[in-house]
Amino acid sequence: xxxxxxxxxxxxxxxxxxxxxxxxxxxxxxxxxxxxxxxxxxxxxxxxxxxxxxxxxxxxxxxxxxxxxxxxxxxxxxxxxxxxxxxxxxxxxxxxxxxxxxxxxxxxxxxxxxxxxxxxxxxxxxxxxxxxxxxxxxxxxxxxxxxxxxxxxxxxxxxxxxxxxxxxxxxxxxxxxxxxxxxxxxxxxxxxxxxxxxxxxxxxxxxxx
Amino acid sequence: xxxxxxxxxxxxxxxxxxxxxxxxxxxxxxxxxxxxxxxxxxxxxxxxxxxxxxxxxxxxxxxxxxxxxxxxxxxxxxxxxxxxxxxxxxxxxxxxxxxxxxxxxxxxxxxxxxxxxxxxxxxxxxxxxxxxxxxxxxxxxxxxxxxxxxxxxxxxxxxxxxxxxxxxxxxxxxxxxxxxxxxxxxxxxxxxxxxxxxxxxxxxxxxxx
DNA sequence: CCAAGAGCGTAACATTTGTGACAGTGACAC
DNA sequence: GTGTCACTGTCACAAATGTTACGCTCTTGG
Numbered sequence: 171x172x173x174x175x176x177x178x179x180x181x182x183x184x185x186x187x188x189x190x191x192x193x194x195x196x197x198x199x200x201x202x203x204x205x206x207x208x209x210x211x212x213x214x215x216x217x218x219x220x221x222x223x224x225x226x227x228x229x230x231x232x233x234x235x236x237x238x239x240x241x242x243x244x245x246x247x248x249x250x251x252x253x254x255x256x257x258x259x260x261x262x263x264x265x266x267x268x269x270x271x272x273x274x275x276x277x278x279x280x281x282x283x284x285x286x287x288x289x290x291x292x293x294x295x296x297x298x299x300x301x302x303x304x305x306x307x308x309x310x311x312x313x314x315x316x317x318x319x320x321x322x323x324x325x326x327x328x329x330x331x332x333x334x335x336x337x338x339x340x341x342x343x344x345x346x347x348x349x350x351x352x353x354x355x356x357x358x359x360x361x362x363x364x365x366x367x368x369x370x371x372x373x374x375x376x377x378x379x
Numbered sequence: 380x381x382x383x384x385x386x387x388x389x390x391x392x393x394x395x396x397x398x399x400x401x402x403x404x405x406x407x408x409x410x411x412x413x414x415x416x417x418x419x420x421x422x423x424x425x426x427x428x429x430x431x432x433x434x435x436x437x438x439x440x441x442x443x444x445x446x447x448x449x450x451x452x453x454x455x456x457x458x459x460x461x462x463x464x465x466x467x468x469x470x471x472x473x474x475x476x477x478x479x480x481x482x483x484x485x486x487x488x489x490x491x492x493x494x495x496x497x498x499x500x501x502x503x504x505x506x507x508x509x510x511x512x513x514x515x516x517x518x519x520x521x522x523x524x525x526x527x528x529x530x531x532x533x534x535x536x537x538x539x540x541x542x543x544x545x546x547x548x549x550x551x552x553x554x555x556x557x558x559x560x561x562x563x564x565x566x567x568x569x570x571x572x573x574x575x576x577x578x579x580x581x582x583x584x585x586x587x588x
Numbered sequence: 589c590c591a592a593g594a595g596c597g598t599a600a601c602a603t604t605t606g607t608g609a610c611a612g613t614g615a616c617a618c
Numbered sequence: 619g620t621g622t623c624a625c626t627g628t629c630a631c632a633a634a635t636g637t638t639a640c641g642c643t644c645t646t647g648g
Contacts, residue, residue, distance in 0.1 A: 229519055253508045253512060285494065285495075302512075303511075303515070310448070310522065314438070314440075314559050315559070343596095357596065361597080374595075526604070550626090560605075562626085563606080564605065566625095566627065566628085582613090582615090583624095
């Protein structure tokens, strides 16, 4: 539990008094890789702060297709959940654990009072919004201004960055889903990236060079 | 000036006392159609609330290409400007007057105190965030899950909705820019929409049926 | 060892989108 | 009226992406 306090203090910029309050009110949640945290169906009235592990945020369309939007790493929170909760609207996105992760869940009901009481909390919340807007704009950028080969490479680099590993353990099929295209296309483009010596392929694993 | 008060009271859900304060502090700004309000270069430290007219928000890439994201109508504010200002980061987007518009500009410096003091202001700000996230997600949706013909039709419907007119006065070229494609492609698809009897084309004008 | 299935490579072809080129037509200035 | 220019229509072709199909190679469970 001391770990959690440390992470909050170090990565969120929240003042000690508030961290104490957060610790006394929230609850710890552990999720296994692949677990769905937020989905358009499940409303959810708690806000998650990522302590360890990695979450991914996806956009899902009614027919079940999806696109990867961005990763949420340690110390970050899901800004879109916040607004969703406040407005009581249903989420238009999905949050899934990419790795086994631990979260600190804060009930929505405290949001308003913390926003009024703590300057650092306002900073934290508005900072999250800014970061998420940036990520969404980047996602749009990717799709609108770049071809699939570049989108793919970006995705691999993002994943490397988020996981902190040069080895990406994903199948072509999984990557295809994340980019909303087909497995064949990904295989084709990965082969090309291999020729350009940007990656190396192994079974169930891609190595970023 | 009485108009401005009315609009703020009716469309933003802000309490009378705050509206009064906003009126005493902000300033009126009129912009002509085509005028650029926010761009990645110009930082800007005021937040605009749209009183009348119509603004559009675009994403711009370094090479000068751009994509339309969404419209801002009366009573709405530019959520992304807010976070940008607070964080002092440079905008990754561009706001342009689509029609002659009048805005009420609020200096950033009052944001923090209003957020702490007024519940209705918090509602307003968080509500804006929610709406913008939704719009951005829709934009992503459009691009990722739909072909150009559907994107085009959506864009026309959005424009009809935002301007409140069935007649859209835009050239094929302008539409092509908004969707980041070429004029030829738009002409082709408009012809198709005409065949499907969804629109009628006139010179410099498209009529939505 | 063998069977079954998941993951990958590759080819052939369809569809969508991008690009260059050129012609017709209306608006406007002269 | 005439020339110019912006706007649109249309063709031909290129490039990117989607789709179907099939074969190969691992891994796993029996």
